[in-house]
Amino acid sequence: MDQPLLGDVFGEMIRDAYAVRTGIGPRPLAGGRVPRPVVEVIERDDGLINGAPADHYLAGPDEWQPHDHRALRLVRGAVLDIGVGAGRTALELQKRGMAVTGLDTSAGAIEVARKRGLRDTVLNTVDAYARSGAGYDTFLLLGNNLGLIEGPERAPAFLAALASLARPGAQIIAQGTDPYGTTDPVHVAYQRRNAERGRLGGQLRLRLRYRLLATEWFDYLNCSVDELEKLLDGTRWRLASVDTEDRPYYVAVMELCA
Amino acid sequence: MDQPLLGDVFGEMIRDAYAVRTGIGPRPLAGGRVPRPVVEVIERDDGLINGAPADHYLAGPDEWQPHDHRALRLVRGAVLDIGVGAGRTALELQKRGMAVTGLDTSAGAIEVARKRGLRDTVLNTVDAYARSGAGYDTFLLLGNNLGLIEGPERAPAFLAALASLARPGAQIIAQGTDPYGTTDPVHVAYQRRNAERGRLGGQLRLRLRYRLLATEWFDYLNCSVDELEKLLDGTRWRLASVDTEDRPYYVAVMELCA
Numbered sequence: 001m002d003q004p005l006l007g008d009v010f011g012e013m014i015r016d017a018y019a020v021r022t023g024i025g026p027r028p029l030a031g032g033r034v035p036r037p038v039v040e041v042i043e044r045d046d047g048l049i050n051g052a053p054a055d056h057y058l059a060g061p062d063e064w065q066p067h068d069h070r071a072l073r074l075v076r077g078a079v080l081d082i083g084v085g086a087g088r089t090a091l092e093l094q095k096r097g098m099a100v101t102g103l104d105t106s107a108g109a110i111e112v113a114r115k116r117g118l119r120d121t122v123l124n125t126v127d128a129y130a131r132s133g134a135g136y137d138t139f140l141l142l143g144n145n146l147g148l149i150e151g152p153e154r155a156p157a158f159l160a161a162l163a164s165l166a167r168p169g170a171q172i173i174a175q176g177t178d179p180y181g182t183t184d185p186v187h188v189a190y191q192r193r194n195a196e197r198g199r200l201g202g203q204l205r206l207r208l209r210y211r212l213l214a215t216e217w218f219d220y221l222n223c224s225v226d227e228l229e230k231l232l233d234g235t236r237w238r239l240a241s242v243d244t245e246d247r248p249y250y251v252a253v254m255e256l257c258a
Numbered sequence: 259m260d261q262p263l264l265g266d267v268f269g270e271m272i273r274d275a276y277a278v279r280t281g282i283g284p285r286p287l288a289g290g291r292v293p294r295p296v297v298e299v300i301e302r303d304d305g306l307i308n309g310a311p312a313d314h315y316l317a318g319p320d321e322w323q324p325h326d327h328r329a330l331r332l333v334r335g336a337v338l339d340i341g342v343g344a345g346r347t348a349l350e351l352q353k354r355g356m357a358v359t360g361l362d363t364s365a366g367a368i369e370v371a372r373k374r375g376l377r378d379t380v381l382n383t384v385d386a387y388a389r390s391g392a393g394y395d396t397f398l399l400l401g402n403n404l405g406l407i408e409g410p411e412r413a414p415a416f417l418a419a420l421a422s423l424a425r426p427g428a429q430i431i432a433q434g435t436d437p438y439g440t441t442d443p444v445h446v447a448y449q450r451r452n453a454e455r456g457r458l459g460g461q462l463r464l465r466l467r468y469r470l471l472a473t474e475w476f477d478y479l480n481c482s483v484d485e486l487e488k489l490l491d492g493t494r495w496r497l498a499s500v501d502t503e504d505r506p507y508y509v510a511v512m513e514l515c516a
Contacts, residue, residue: 001463041299048469051297
């Protein structure tokens with residue numbers, strides 16, 4: 001059986017989801033006729049596979065979860081939306097007259113965000129962009145993008161990159177998920193296996209697939225607030241507040257140490 | 259990375275889809291909280307992967323496609339619904355007072371069909387059931403289940419099994435899909451590659467995955483009506499009529515030769 005090809009999985013998926021939502025451009029069809037809903041396929045390294053409809057990446061504010069709205073109320077100054085995707089939250093901030101830059105490593109995602117009207121976009125990693133000399137007051141990691149800190153190995157460099165881009169008094173607003181409330185035996189076993197391997201319980205090893213494409217395997221972190229605080233130790237960021245109203249999802253605000 | 263486990267993929271998926279639709283029983287959750295839509299993941303041997311929401315397997319008549327309704331109008335006598343799944347069409351026939359038996363190789367599917375009220379079910383292959391001495395007037399292969407004839411190697415044995423179960427004048431009512439109308443380059447290339455390997459263009463090599471489980475790889479046939487007619491050559495069945503109103507989907511009626 002052929003292996004999938006490495007490529008811009010997220011970008012191809014978002015392009016198709018955008019075509020389905022707007023009716024503009026070629027859309028995936030079942031049997032060449034019926035529009036096929038665009039589904040994100042996520043594989044985990046224990047063999048788990050999940051599919052999730054991709055349309056939520058394009059959702060308007062009326063379709064958001066409550067914590068998204070509460071998170072945006074905390075935004076101030078110049079904003080860097082990290083993992084901007086199709087611009088779901090960045091477009092709303094732009095509409096409110098805020099200075100917002102959307103950063104993503106997916107060329108397809110950036111293309112869709114621009115088509116939807118997002119003016120300031122950066123196709124880059126945070127690490128490379130950290131050397132640009134740009135400065136921000138708020139870093140946004142919504143849509144569970146706290147996961148992008150990956151785990152204990154990656155977090156210090158990721159947080160240092162944001163510190164390089166931070167103006168005095170800058171904040172990170174990040175939405176995360178506490179993985180430890182689950183009773184699903186598949187997830188409980190995965191967390192135990194992670195712990196046995198010296199990883200955080202919710203340090204997921206994933207790859208995304210869409211049609212013929214796959215990403216490389218990467219780490220994506222679901223951590224508790226306690227674990228997040230430990231990851232901040234020795235960095236230039238400290239935890240300022242946590243909104244846990246929509247448990248197990250939370251919105252953490254981290255501030256740059258003076 | 260761990261490989262998925264072999265198991266009753268379809269059954270586990272249908273159990274979860276049933277739990278989501280009815281609110282009865284444990285349901286898959288995202289983050290231990292938000293119900294996760296149940297998605298069928300289908301891998302093809304060229305590396306293609308597709309996810310499709312599984313809820314349509316439980317759809318009521320008001321949610322069906324028009325050709326499903328037209329197909330059921332052709333049903334007469336004692337019915338064997340092959341690949342009955344969650345009983346989508348069999349339950350409707352039972353409600354209309356018809357004698358209908360639902361056959362499936364998935365224990366989980368049969369369990370859900372019975373929970374939904376289907377009285378006469380068989381957990382078996384058509385080949386093994388062909389030796390049971392049962393007799394039917396109509397064999398139903400809806401929901402694209404014409405695909406179960408797999409291809410030129412398998413079709414004669416599959417059709418012979420149905421002939422063993424056939425009463426005089428019996429018919430097969432099968433819904434298929436003509437694959438050759440597509441312009442999707444991924445599918446066009448797949449059809450060419452199949453042809454180069456001496457396979458029918460739409461002879462798909464697939465496996466299903468759900469959570470930790472996968473099926474073995476199996477063939478599933480999307481064929482044109484012309485190809486179907488050739489597959490009937492030398493069998494006890496002949497093509498009697500084809501409804502192509504919902505092209506590329508069609509409903510073929512095959513009759514037992516006297």
